[in-house]
Amino acid sequence: MKNWYASSLGALVLLGVSAQAASLGEGVACLSAGDLPCAQQVRDQLNEARPASTDAQKLNLRVLFREGRYDEAVEVLDALEGQGIDIESEDRNPYRPTATAVAGMELVEGDGVWIRRAGGLEVILEEDALAVMQASRQTYDSLFGGGPGHDVLLDIFPTARRFILASGLPPEAVRTTGVIALSKWNRLLVSSPRSKGRGYGWKDTVAHEYIHLVVSVRTADRAPVWLQEGLAKHLEARWRGEHGLGISTHQQSLLAKAVHTEEFVPFEKFKHSMAYLDSGQEAALAFAQVATMVAYLLEQAGDEVLPSVLSRIRDGVTAEQAVSEAAGHTDFADFRQGWLTWLGTQPLIQEEIASLPVVLDGSGSEYADDPLLAARADLARFARLGDLLRGAGRPKAALVEYRKAQDPEAPPSPLLMARESACLLELEQPSEALKVVKEGVQMYPEFTLLQVVHGRVLDSLGQTQAAVQAWQAAHDLNPFDPEVQTALSSGWTELGDAERAEQHRRYGRILQTGGSLAGESETR
Secondary structure, eight states: OOOOOOOOOHHHHTOOOOOOGHHHHHHHHHTTOOOHHHHHHHHHHHHHHOOTHHHHHHHHHHHHTTTHHHHHHHHHHHHHHTTTOGGGOOOOHHHHHHHTTTTTEEEOOOOSSEEEEEEGGGGGGHHHHHHHHHHHHHHHHHHOOOOOOSOOEEESSSSSSHHHHOOOOOOOHHHHHHOOOEETTTEEEEEGGGGTOOOOOOHHHHHHHHHHHHHHHHHOOSOOOOOHHHHHHHHHHHHGOOOSOOOOHHHHHHHHHHHHTTOOOOOOGGSSSSGSSSSSHHHHHHHHHHHHHHHHHHHHOOOGGGHHHHHHHHHOOOHHHHHHHHHTOOHHHHHHHHHHHHHHOOOOOSSOOOOOOOBBBTTOGGGOTTTTTTTTTHHHHHHHHHHHHHHHEEEEEEEEHHHHHOTTTTTOHHEEEEEEEHHHHHHTTHHHHHHHHHHHHOTTTTTTTHHHHHHHHHTTTTTHHHHHHHHHHHHOOOHHHHHHHHHHHHHHTTTTTTHHHHHHHHHHHHTTTTTTTTOOOOOO
C-alpha cells in the first residue's frame, strides 16, 4: 500500500538521489520521521555504494530491526562489535533481547500484514489477529488519510516476560500500569491474552497500537503522547464498527470523579509514555482524559478533520493549536474549557468501579485477579469457604458465604458477582442469575469469568443468539478456554453457521491436544 506522504528526505530518495549521496544521517532521519520505505531505500543505496562501510552496517542494523529481521540484525551487531564499535552508545534498541524473545515463533503472511506468533496453542490467535490487522489497515488508513507504505508486522508474545524483553520497557513500569502492548520501531508488539490469567481485550489493543503507527507516519512522528493516546483510545473499536466515547465503565467513573474534584493527570506526567505513570488507576484516568478530548474534537468538527489535523502537525503546527482550531477554539485553554463543559453533559457512570489488578503470566491465585479479594484476606476467607461448599454441591450455602465476602462500602467484586450468579443458576433461579451477571458485565466487561457465566445463564434461558454474543465476548478476551470453544461451536451450529461452528470446533481440538493439532501455517 502506498503511503500518502513522503518526508522531505524520503522524497529526495524517491526522486533519485545518487548512491554516493546516500548517508547514515539521511537514513536515520527517515526512521526518526517514521518513514521506513525511505530508510530502506537509503540503506539499499548506501549498501550499493559502500557495502563494507561502518555507516552502511549501522543503517542496515536499524532497518533490519524495524523490518522484524532480528537474527540478521544481531549478525550485523556482532560484526560491528567485532570492529570495536559500541552501538549502545549511539542507540539503545533491544536487538539481542528481541531476538531472544521471538525465538521459536513463526511468521504468517496476510494482505499487507505479517503476524509472528508462538506455536502450539498460540495458533488459535492467528486468524483473528490477521483479521484485526487487515480491518485496521482498511479502517484507519482511510480515516487518517493514509498509512504505512510497507507491510506491517505484529509480534504476539506468548508471555508478558517475553514482551518485556522485546519492548525495552522497565519491568516495573509494565507491572505497575499493565502496559503490555507497544507501537514502536515501525511495528507492533503485544502480549498474548494468555499473559493475563483472565485474558484481556487484545483485539482492540492491536487496533490501538496500529493507530499509533498510522499517526506516527502521518505526522512524521511529531504528534505528542496525549494526542496519540487520545486518538488510539477513542478510535480503537472503530475497526469493528463501534462508535462512542471509547472508554470503559471504570474509566468513566474515574473521569466523573475528576470532573467533580478537578484533579486530572497533567500532560507533563505522561509526555514520554503512559507506561511511566504511578499506577494503573492513574493511567486509566489519563487515557479517559485524552480519549474524551478527541471525542469532543470529532463531535465539534467530524471525522473528516483528522487528515488535516495530522498534516498540520507534520508541517510544524503544534498539536494543541491544530486541535483547538479544528474544533473552533482560539487556543488550547479555550479548547480545554469547551471540553470540560461538554464533559458535564455526558452520561458518565458515577458509581465507583474498582481497577482490575495487574496479574501477569499466571502469578498469584484466582483471587489475585479480583480488586476486592486480592486486597482483603478477611473477605477472601468467606469466598474460599463458598468455593468449598459449591464444590461439594451445596450452592445455597455457598451463596451465603459469597454474600458475606462482599463489602457494601467498597466497589463490587467481579469474581463474587460471577460466583453469585453461578450459584443462582444452580439453584434454578436463572432470571435472578441473569440480573446479577448483567450488572457485572456492565461494570467489568474485561473480566472473562463474568462473560462465561453470562453465556451459561443465557443458554439456560434458551436465548441462543444472545448467548453466542456473550460466549464470543469471552473468546475475544481469552480464546484458550475449552468451555468457550465448545459453547461457540454448539451455538453457531444451532444458529445455522456451519463455518463458524467448525472454526471453534477446530480451536477446541487444538486445546484438547495441547496444540499438537495446530496444523501448518504459511511461514517465512
